[in-house]
Amino acid sequence: xxxxxxxxxxxxxxxxxxxxxxxxxxxxxxxxxxxxNGAGKSTLLRALAGLLPLAxxxxxxxxxxxxxxxxxxxxVGHTDGNKASLTAGENLCFWAAMLASEKSRSLPVAKAVEAxxxxxxxxxxxxxxxxxQRRRIALARLFVAARPLxxxxxxxxxxxANSRAILLAHMESHLGEGGMIVAATHxxxxxxxxxxxxxxx
Amino acid sequence: xxxxxAALFWRELRIARRSGGGASIGIVxxxxxxxxxxxxxGPDLNLLARIGPAIxxxxxxxxxxxxxxxxxxxxxEEGSLDLMLMSETSLELIVLTKCAAHxxxxxxxxxxxAPLFGLALAQDAAALERVTLSLLAGTPALTLIGAIGxxxxxxxxxxxxxxxxxVLPLTxxxxxxxxxxxxxxxxxxxPFAILCALSLAAIAGAPFAAAAALRFGGE
Numbered sequence: 073x074x075x076x077x078x079x080x081x082x083x084x085x086x087x088x089x090x091x092x093x094x095x096x097x098x099x100x101x102x103x104x105x106x107x108x109n110g111a112g113k114s115t116l117l118r119a120l121a122g123l124l125p126l127a128x129x130x131x132x133x134x135x136x137x138x139x140x141x142x143x144x145x146x147x148v149g150h151t152d153g154n155k156a157s158l159t160a161g162e163n164l165c166f167w168a169a170m171l172a173s174e175k176s177r178s179l180p181v182a183k184a185v186e187a188x189x190x191x192x193x194x195x196x197x198x199x200x201x202x203x204x205q206r207r208r209i210a211l212a213r214l215f216v217a218a219r220p221l222x223x224x225x226x227x228x229x230x231x232x233a234n235s236r237a238i239l240l241a242h243m244e245s246h247l248g249e250g251g252m253i254v255a256a257t258h259x260x261x262x263x264x265x266x267x268x269x270x271x272x273x
Numbered sequence: 274x275x276x277x278x279a280a281l282f283w284r285e286l287r288i289a290r291r292s293g294g295g296a297s298i299g300i301v302x303x304x305x306x307x308x309x310x311x312x313x314x315g316p317d318l319n320l321l322a323r324i325g326p327a328i329x330x331x332x333x334x335x336x337x338x339x340x341x342x343x344x345x346x347x348x349x350e351e352g353s354l355d356l357m358l359m360s361e362t363s364l365e366l367i368v369l370t371k372c373a374a375h376x377x378x379x380x381x382x383x384x385x386x387a388p389l390f391g392l393a394l395a396q397d398a399a400a401l402e403r404v405t406l407s408l409l410a411g412t413p414a415l416t417l418i419g420a421i422g423x424x425x426x427x428x429x430x431x432x433x434x435x436x437x438x439x440v441l442p443l444t445x446x447x448x449x450x451x452x453x454x455x456x457x458x459x460x461x462x463x464p465f466a467i468l469c470a471l472s473l474a475a476i477a478g479a480p481f482a483a484a485a486a487l488r489f490g491g492e
Contacts, residue, residue, distance in 0.1 A: 123355050142359050151352025157291040158284070169280030170360045197291075213356075 073134040073220050074098055075120075075141060075252060080129030082112070082119045089115045093129075095269060099220075102243070102253040102263045107271030113256035114149070116271070117223045120254060121147040145221040146171070150229075152210040156199035160190060160209045163198060164216050171217035184215035188238060203230040211239060214246075222246065224255040277362045278370045285374030296382045299336045303383050306332035307390040318395045325394035326404045326455035330448055332390075333383050333408055334415060338440065340379055341419040342426065342433040344371060345487060349427045354487065364484040369476070372420050380412040404455040407468060411451040414472040417479035418443050424486035447471050 075097040082090040089112040097103055105113045118124045120131065122140030133141050154163040164181045172178045179187070185194045188208040198206060207230045214222060222243070228236050240262065243253055247265055255261060289296065310328045314321060348354040357367055387408050388401040396404065422440035426432030450471060454464040 121355070121359055123358060143361050145359065147355065147359060149352060149355065151350070151355075153352035153356045155284070155288055155351065155353065157288055162284070162287065166280050166284045167356065170277045170357065170362070 073144065073252070074132075075221060076132035077120070078129055078132070080119065080131065081127040082115050082124055083127045084115060084124070088127075090119070090271075095267075097221075097252050097254065099250040099252060100247050100265055102247055102255065102261075102266040103269055104261055104263070104266050105254065105256040105269045105271060106258070108273055111271035111273050113271060114225050117147065117149070117225050117254060117256055120221075121145055121223050123147070141221055141223075144219055145223050146214050146217070146219045147223045147225075148210050148213070148227060149225045152198075152206045153213075154198045154206065154209055157197060159195050159197055160201070160205075160212075161185065161194040163209060164212055167213045168216035171213070171219070177218035179215040179218075181216055184212045187215055187242065188212045188235070204232055204235060207231060208235055211242075214242070220251050222251065222253045222255075224253065224257075226257055227255060228257065228259055228261075277360060278366055281357075281367060281370050282374050285371055286378060289374070289378040296378050299339050299379050300382055300386055302339055303332050303336040303386065304390060306335060307393065311394065322395040322397070322400070325391060325396045326400065326407075327452045328394055329387055329391055329404050329408070330411075330452050330455065333380075333387065333412065334441075334444060334448060336383055337380055337412065337415045338419060338437050341375070341416070341423050341440075342436045344375055344420060344423040345427045345483075346423070346432065349490070354427075358488070364487060365480040368420060368424070368480040368483045368487070372416050372480070375420075376413055376416040380416050384408045384412060400455070403457075407451050407454040407465065410454070410465065410468050410472055411447050412472075414447045414468075414475040415444055417472075417475035417483075418447070420483045421479050421486065424483035424490065427487060427490040 078094045079092050080090060081088060081092065093116065095103060105116060107113055115124060119126060120141050122142030126139065131138055131140055133144055161181055164184060168178060168181060185191050188211060190208055190212060193201060193205060198209065211227065227239060231239065243263060247253060247263065307328060311321060345354060358364060384405060388405050391401045391404060419440050422436040425439060426436045429435060450464045450468040454468045457464050
C-alpha cells in the first residue's frame, strides 16, 4: 500500500493552514512532521484521517483515489477516545469491533493490553487512571484493530521513559512489517526509514 | 459491520447503566412535572381526566429532551466520535444504533411508568392503555428528532438549551397526533396511524440529517 498526497490545501475557519503540500509514503516508511505551534501538524493528520475536508488537492491510497485515508488509518490525537466510565478492557473490545478491518492481523485485547504493560489496570475504569495510562490505552488501540497507516499526534505526550521505549519499539516493528507512520512531534523520534517534513507558519 | 453495531449498542447500554442517573433522573423529572399539573389546575377531577393525556405527553416530551444533548457531545469531547467516523460502518447506522440504545434506556422507562403517573391524573383504565400505547408509538420520533438537534449542537459547550429551542418546534406534529391518538382510541384509528408514520419517517430520515450535521460539526 502506498499513500500519495498531492497538493492538498486545508482551511480552518476560513484561513489556509496547509497549502500545496505533497508527499509520498511507501510501505515501511515513516514521516515525522515537525514545526512550530500552529504550523498545521494536527491539521495535516486530521485531514489524512478524513476528519477535515480538503479544500483542494487529493489523497490516493494504494493507487485508488480517496478523499482521505480514513479506513486504512489509525488516528491517535490529543483526546484519547475512551469512555471514562468503562474499563480499559471494555474500551479496547469496543474499538476492536468498531475499527478492525483486517481481523486476522489484529491482536486479541489481552495481548494488546500486555504489549503496553496495562494488564494490571485493564479492569479499572478509565476515570481512575493517570494521563499516561490513558494514553497507553489509546495506543493499545493500534493493535486491537490492525490498520496499515498510523497517524500519531504527539504520541509521546504524558508517557514515562519506559513507555516511550515500548512505543518506539512497537513503531519500529510496525514499520518492519510494512506499515506506515505519520507522526507529528516536537521531540526527536529515532525511527528507521524516517523522513522529516518541516511545516512553516 | 453488524458486529460493530452490536458492540456499539452494548457499549451504550453499559455506559447508561454504569454512569447511572440517566434513566432514573428522567423518571423523577417526569414525576415532578406530572405531579405539578394537578396543583396548577386545581381539584377538578373531570378537567384533569380530560387534559390528562396532554399533561402526560408534555411531561414525556420534556423528560426525553433531558440528557439528549449529551447523546453525541460526550463522544465528541473525548474524541471517540472522530474514531467512529473512521470506521467502515456508515455514520447513519451508528446514529441509528445510538438512538435505539438511548430510546431503550431513557424513553422506554418513561413509557413504562406513564400508566402509574396517569392514575394520579384521574385516567381510567381504557385511557391509560391508550395514552401508553400512543407514547410507545411516538417516543421513537421524539428521540430521533432530538438526535438531529443534538448533532447540530454537538460542538457547542452549552448547547443544551439551544438544542431544546431547536427541537421542540419540530416535535409539534408528534405532540398533536400523540395527544389526539391518546384521546381518540379505537373510535378513530387515523391519529394513531399518523403517529406511527411520524415515528417511521423519523427513523428513516433523522439518521441522515444527524450524520450530516456530525460530519460538518467535526471540522
